[in-house]
Amino acid sequence: MDATDLNHYSDLKKKLASIDSEAKTGGNYIFYLSTSPSLYSSIAGNLGDSGLSEQGPDGAPWRRIVVEKPFGRDLESAKKLNADLQSKFEEDQIYRIDHYLGKETVQDIFALRFANGIFEPLWNRNYINRVEITASESIGVEERGGYYDHYGALRDMIQNHLLQVLGTVAIEPPSVFDATDVRNETIKIFRSLRPIKPGDVAKQVVRGQYTESIINGNKVAGYRQEKDVAPDSRTETFVAMKLYIDNWRWGDVPFYLRTGKCLPTRVSEVVIDFKKTPHRLFSEEILCAATPNQLIIRIQPDEGILLKFGMKKPGAGFEIKEVGMDFHYSDLADAYIPEAYERLLLDCMLGDATHYARADAVEACWTFVDPILNAWENDPAVPLYGYPAGSWGPEEAKYIFNSPEEDWRYPCKDLSTNGEPCEL
Numbered sequence: 001m002d003a004t005d006l007n008h009y010s011d012l013k014k015k016l017a018s019i020d021s022e023a024k025t026g027g028n029y030i031f032y033l034s035t036s037p038s039l040y041s042s043i044a045g046n047l048g049d050s051g052l053s054e055q056g057p058d059g060a061p062w063r064r065i066v067v068e069k070p071f072g073r074d075l076e077s078a079k080k081l082n083a084d085l086q087s088k089f090e091e092d093q094i095y096r097i098d099h100y101l102g103k104e105t106v107q108d109i110f111a112l113r114f115a116n117g118i119f120e121p122l123w124n125r126n127y128i129n130r131v132e133i134t135a136s137e138s139i140g141v142e143e144r145g146g147y148y149d150h151y152g153a154l155r156d157m158i159q160n161h162l163l164q165v166l167g168t169v170a171i172e173p174p175s176v177f178d179a180t181d182v183r184n185e186t187i188k189i190f191r192s193l194r195p196i197k198p199g200d201v202a203k204q205v206v207r208g209q210y211t212e213s214i215i216n217g218n219k220v221a222g223y224r225q226e227k228d229v230a231p232d233s234r235t236e237t238f239v240a241m242k243l244y245i246d247n248w249r250w251g252d253v254p255f256y257l258r259t260g261k262c263l264p265t266r267v268s269e270v271v272i273d274f275k276k277t278p279h280r281l282f283s284e285e286i287l288c289a290a291t292p293n294q295l296i297i298r299i300q301p302d303e304g305i306l307l308k309f310g311m312k313k314p315g316a317g318f319e320i321k322e323v324g325m326d327f328h329y330s331d332l333a334d335a336y337i338p339e340a341y342e343r344l345l346l347d348c349m350l351g352d353a354t355h356y357a358r359a360d361a362v363e364a365c366w367t368f369v370d371p372i373l374n375a376w377e378n379d380p381a382v383p384l385y386g387y388p389a390g391s392w393g394p395e396e397a398k399y400i401f402n403s404p405e406e407d408w409r410y411p412c413k414d415l416s417t418n419g420e421p422c423e424l
């Protein structure tokens with residue numbers, strides 16, 4: 001059928017009705033828009049105008065619509081898309097997929113925080129020094145150059161996936177674990193994001209683009225040489241940024257987000273970096289290489305949780321070394337980690353939107369991201385750094401830390417410089 005032609009929807013309606021009566025189904029429909037985002041509004045409009053969005057009394061049979069990101073390119077287009085969808089469907093019929101919310105390990109953050117008594121008392125500005133959220137990819141843009149060149153890493157990964165993970169890390173305990181309460185709490189986090197002033201964009205946000213390099217002896221193309229990418233493109237394939245959540249729990253705790261393509265490895269993780277002990281009983285010399293306590297939530301791959309702490313090195317003298325309590329999902333005999341989509345689509349069938357993005361959350365995230373995009377577009381003084389494919393991005397990414405002693409966690413070495421294979 002032609003998705004833009006209203007007439008074709010009456011055929012679809014008849015077809016669905018005949019399937020229902022033959023197969024005696026419940027007559028529930030999910031319209032999953034696996035289409036170009038440019039068709040979302042017209043498909044939703046046509047579904048509505050042909051009566052296909054109408055549910056039965058008390059929502060039985062039900063009608064739901066699933067849309068994938070991108071939910072717009074900026075705040076204005078996101079608002080328009082939300083308005084178009086909401087003019088034909090009620091908000092509780094609309095399921096906006098952000099597949100990071102369907103990842104087992106992201107959902108586990110709720111369990112870690114709210115099913116255990118030991119973490120939550122520490123989960124605040126009094127004990128946490130900073131939070132790092134990284135989603136690094138070793139692949140480039142591959143066949144998606146046409147799409148990517150119009151979006152870039154900020155829109156493709158930060159506005160949605162990384163901010164949603166941040167929402168889960170930072171959320172206040174909801175009163176009930178359901179779609180309404182969880183999302184009511186999440187929106188408060190997004191509304192508390194401290195806006196980045198135009199003049200601070202260059203200081204708080206670093207953007208980069210991968211350039212040609214040699215990895216393990218093989219030449220790797222730079223972004224501008226990729227298929228369907230403009231040869232003078234200024235689209236970013238890497239973003240590192242510092243942001244703050246202005247509320248009581250997180251006041252002045254920096255959150256660092258980082259994402260990029262053609263980095264040394266594929267890893268997504270959250271690092272909770274705890275403050276140092278208030279009194280240093282042991283000298284810096286004794287503490288040796290022991291870093292402060294860190295809790296690392298490994299979202300993927302090798303899903304798990306690692307708690308790093310210092311212990312006395314056995315033997316004579318007194319030296320402290322860093323050790324870890326390490327949990328891997330793969331150690332669970334009965335572990336089956338479903339694909340994010342598997343989990344999310346089942347939730348949609350069950351009518352549970354807890355792990356779907358609500359309209360107000362999408363708009364609040366754009367509200368935060370828009371000024372950065374504007375500064376990039378309009379202020380020639382904000383640089384776009386090149387970084388060799390296979391490296392951890394531009395060096396400038398570490399200058400956004402509050403202290404010059406701080407740096408990102410690097411789960412493996414740069415590939416572009418030393419050519420060594422990386423181990424996680």
Ligand code: BG6
Pocket residue numbers: 099135137156157268
């Ligand atoms: C998608 C982005 O939403 O997420 C891609 O459009 C990115 O550019 C992908 O590669 C990453 O997902 P995952 O699950 O592999 O981390």
